[in-house]
Structure formats: C-alpha cells, structure tokens
Amino acid sequence: xxxxxxxxxxxxxxxxxxxxxxxxxxxxxxxxxxxxxxxxxxxxxxxxxxxxxxxxxxxxxxxxxxxxxxxxxxxxxxxxxxxxxxxxxxxxxxxxxxxxxxxxxxxxxxxxxxxxxxx
Numbered sequence: 001x002x003x004x005x006x007x008x009x010x011x012x013x014x015x016x017x018x019x020x021x022x023x024x025x026x027x028x029x030x031x032x033x034x035x036x037x038x039x040x041x042x043x044x045x046x047x048x049x050x051x052x053x054x055x056x057x058x059x060x061x062x063x064x065x066x067x068x069x070x071x072x073x074x075x076x077x078x079x080x081x082x083x084x085x086x087x088x089x090x091x092x093x094x095x096x097x098x099x100x101x102x103x104x105x106x107x108x109x110x111x112x113x114x115x116x117x118x119x
Contacts, residue, residue: 009105066099
C-alpha cells in the first residue's frame with residue numbers, strides 16, 4: 001500500500017493506494033490540484049490528462065464510501081457514498097482510511113481536491 005493525502009473542504013484524509021500499475025501512473029501525476037465534478041450524489045470525478053494503464057477492469061457489486069477507482073482509463077473517481085453498483089469498467093486504486101467525514105468535506109457540488117503522496 002502506498003500512503004497518500006487527500007485535501008478537500010478544509011479537511012485532510014489519509015488514503016492508501018494499491019501497489020499496482022494504475023496507481024503508480026496516478027502517483028506519477030502528483031501533486032495534483034484538481035476540480036472534481038459531482039456525479040449522482042455518490043462520487044466526485046476528474047478526467048485525467050493521461051490514461052491509467054489497466055490489465056483488466058472490474059464491476060464491483062458494491063462500491064463503498066472511501067473507494068478510489070479509475071474508470072474508462074482516464075477518469076479518477078472518489079466515492080463518498082456506499083451503493084449497489086451495476087456498472088463495469090472500474091480499476092481499483094485504493095481507499096480512504098477513515099472516510100466518515102468524507103461526504104461533508106466534499107460537499108454537494110464540484111470541489112477542489114489536492115492529492116499528494118506521503119513521503
């Protein structure tokens with residue numbers, strides 16, 4: 001696991017990214033200050049400038065609060081609500097370690113989020 005820090009809404013969250021090719025490609029783009037867009041009241045997303053490599057994608061039955069995933073090769077997704085999922089094309093990247101206040105920090109609209117690797 002690779003420790004990262006996510007800052008949003010005046011709060012800082014610790015996350016752990018999986019040690020896989022897609023996560024490594026994401027970290028290569030850090031530090032990253034992005035405006036993540038609201039989607040479906042469950043997630044924030046951002047279209048990255050560079051694709052994330054993935055050998056295979058998944059269709060998880062449940063997506064949980066704090067999941068960090070890639071979608072459609074170039075979209076970074078941060079989930080702040082747990083829900084049943086029927087979509088595919090996801091690449092698991094990691095998880096926010098304590099996501100209890102994540103929804104409050106991200107708010108209801110688009111939000112600036114800072115991603116950085118913990119040294």
